[in-house]
Amino acid sequence: MTTSLAAPETNSLASASLIEKRPSEQYVAPAKPSLVGVSRAALAEALGAIGVPERQRRMRVQQIWHWLYVRGADHFDEMTTLSKDLRLALAQRFILARPDIAAEQISVDGTRKWLIRLPGEAGGGCHEVECVYIPETGRGTLCISSQVGCTLNCTFCHTGTQRLVRNLTAGEIVGQVMLARDQLGDWTPAEKHNLPVAGHGDRPRLISNVVMMGMGEPLYNFDAVRDGLNVVADGDGLSVSKRRITLSTSGVIPNIARAGTEIGVMLAVSLHAVTDELRDALVPLNRKYPLRDLLDACRNYPGVSNARRVTFEYVMLKGVNDSLADARALVRLVKGIPAKINLIPFNPWPGSTYECSDWQQIEKFSEIIFNAGYASPVRTPRGRDILAACGQLKSATEKLSAHERLALRAMAMTD
Numbered sequence: 001m002t003t004s005l006a007a008p009e010t011n012s013l014a015s016a017s018l019i020e021k022r023p024s025e026q027y028v029a030p031a032k033p034s035l036v037g038v039s040r041a042a043l044a045e046a047l048g049a050i051g052v053p054e055r056q057r058r059m060r061v062q063q064i065w066h067w068l069y070v071r072g073a074d075h076f077d078e079m080t081t082l083s084k085d086l087r088l089a090l091a092q093r094f095i096l097a098r099p100d101i102a103a104e105q106i107s108v109d110g111t112r113k114w115l116i117r118l119p120g121e122a123g124g125g126c127h128e129v130e131c132v133y134i135p136e137t138g139r140g141t142l143c144i145s146s147q148v149g150c151t152l153n154c155t156f157c158h159t160g161t162q163r164l165v166r167n168l169t170a171g172e173i174v175g176q177v178m179l180a181r182d183q184l185g186d187w188t189p190a191e192k193h194n195l196p197v198a199g200h201g202d203r204p205r206l207i208s209n210v211v212m213m214g215m216g217e218p219l220y221n222f223d224a225v226r227d228g229l230n231v232v233a234d235g236d237g238l239s240v241s242k243r244r245i246t247l248s249t250s251g252v253i254p255n256i257a258r259a260g261t262e263i264g265v266m267l268a269v270s271l272h273a274v275t276d277e278l279r280d281a282l283v284p285l286n287r288k289y290p291l292r293d294l295l296d297a298c299r300n301y302p303g304v305s306n307a308r309r310v311t312f313e314y315v316m317l318k319g320v321n322d323s324l325a326d327a328r329a330l331v332r333l334v335k336g337i338p339a340k341i342n343l344i345p346f347n348p349w350p351g352s353t354y355e356c357s358d359w360q361q362i363e364k365f366s367e368i369i370f371n372a373g374y375a376s377p378v379r380t381p382r383g384r385d386i387l388a389a390c391g392q393l394k395s396a397t398e399k400l401s402a403h404e405r406l407a408l409r410a411m412a413m414t415d
């Protein structure tokens, strides 16, 4: 698997229809490309291009990889195990940039949300996506995005109402983890750098888990997601175990098995309904990939077992999909699949037509699932004060003037 330094091709949506949008832009690589997110093979190629002899490349790649992904270097100058000449040659051709942060918000519960600025097409504008850090006892989860906007139009999701602008590159996917480590001070300090990289030596990492549940449908940006997540999971680098990385899809069946074999991360599927009729309305992609086939793809997910269960996400919509008969049908539907069921209280957004189910109803629903032998955690709403849900920081800050944005940034920096 190699990541090329050239601009990735936008995936073609052969049978694009009303249920799928096409990207309107393609990523344009800057004159000096960033080495963040490129595979080891592409890094070796880049070294070859600046004259590093072949016999040295493997070792140099290891060194750069370590500086980038264990120590968090953002300048070639920091890479003191490389000769000055090599550092200079690298700096003339490449950068180590992560995406810029346009705004940071910190919730009273410790959740942090970053609005990330990405370059637009050559010479024109920029785009924004979100990345959220959720600290919990004993672990910390980073939620990352895969597209600017989304290919699909789920009716309860704010991202679905936005047009799809472009796919993120592998570097932008890896860059989200790196900038979160920058912001949280979550890199391995110099004196610990020769210790095993599973933690920071004497304290666990702040980012222990990564979920791809931010903006976008990851399986419609397959190559960049695969290459990016493989870098995030690399044991000599960022080293987030594949068992602690979860990719959430709305059900792009042809790429589900590929996600298992080519990425090998945990799978979450946005189910949200127990009949095709209702799922067609909530997740219009269901008209193309119906429930029965989706459940078969989950049953056959490579590596699935009781220790590696598929998570079914189920958003609780009042009077729509939250009856106790729905709960019983849900249990029947996932029978035989090693599964967890994650109930998500609906997070309303301005203009949304749905309401969140009553808490009592969520509890009764959850009890039926629990009694059938499934773990059924209800996803606790986090960071509500900073609108830390799908697509919402972006829309909130879009309404701010340039002056207000600067003030937000300044507030973030003084924290």
Ligand code: SAH
Binding pocket: 154, 156, 157, 158, 212, 213, 214, 215, 216, 217, 218, 248, 249, 250, 269, 270, 313, 314, 315, 344, 345, 346, 347, 348, 349, 389, 390
């Ligand atoms: N596109 C992927 C991943 C991103 S969305 C997918 O759909 O799976 C991550 C999860 O948040 C999905 O389960 C999605 O259905 C859910 N979600 C979207 N909008 C929501 C909202 N307003 N309230 C609660 N959950 C929402």
Ligand code: SF4
Binding pocket: 150, 151, 152, 153, 154, 157, 158, 159, 160, 161, 214, 215, 216, 217, 250, 270, 390
């Ligand atoms: Fe896209 Fe997921 Fe939102 Fe559906 S729920 S519109 S697939 S981000």
